[in-house]
Amino acid sequence: MRIDEVLAQNEQFLQENQPPVIGHAPRKQLAVVTCMDCRLVQMFETALGIQRGDVVEMRTAGATISIPEREGGANDLIRSLAGSIYLLGVREVMVIGHTQCGLAHANPTALIASMQALGVDPDTLIKRESLGDVNGLLQWVGAFNDVHLNVREVVNVIRNSPYLPKIPVHGLVIDIITGKLEVVDRAAA
Numbered sequence: 001m002r003i004d005e006v007l008a009q010n011e012q013f014l015q016e017n018q019p020p021v022i023g024h025a026p027r028k029q030l031a032v033v034t035c036m037d038c039r040l041v042q043m044f045e046t047a048l049g050i051q052r053g054d055v056v057e058m059r060t061a062g063a064t065i066s067i068p069e070r071e072g073g074a075n076d077l078i079r080s081l082a083g084s085i086y087l088l089g090v091r092e093v094m095v096i097g098h099t100q101c102g103l104a105h106a107n108p109t110a111l112i113a114s115m116q117a118l119g120v121d122p123d124t125l126i127k128r129e130s131l132g133d134v135n136g137l138l139q140w141v142g143a144f145n146d147v148h149l150n151v152r153e154v155v156n157v158i159r160n161s162p163y164l165p166k167i168p169v170h171g172l173v174i175d176i177i178t179g180k181l182e183v184v185d186r187a188a189a
């Protein structure tokens, strides 16, 4: 399994590296929320000019909060932002979606086929979570049609969350090919 490669690599890392001890409060007082996409690994930090210790990074599938979890703003992303703001000194948030996201235009037929192939019954899940139908299942996964619209919506959920203070929350989209950032919604200074 892959874990063996990772553990071997870790042994080598420990022999070759002695990382400096730094504090847990992000130097830039910034939280960045982005997607889990594998193409963002390393490229994301380089494209934003962020180093170890600079920011807190949060990743969710699609850099989104799924529609059923937006009500009241009490989902895990909001909880993480609350921790970063109240405990780690974050004072600014950037939500960064990306082009070619796997959660955009997710195919319901492929989703159901994949679940069934892996031994999970979509109908049982739809019933247990009161999702209604396959569209509810797509919402539960966090699928969306338009990355720009999704970023705007997530920004607004964060801005309006009763759990969070009024701090600047920006929305951006990063081009997964070039790394170029596009500002979709910039908070007032």
Ligand SMILES: [Zn+2]
Pocket: 035, 036, 037, 061, 062, 063, 098, 100, 101, 102, 103
């Ligand atoms: Zn994505």
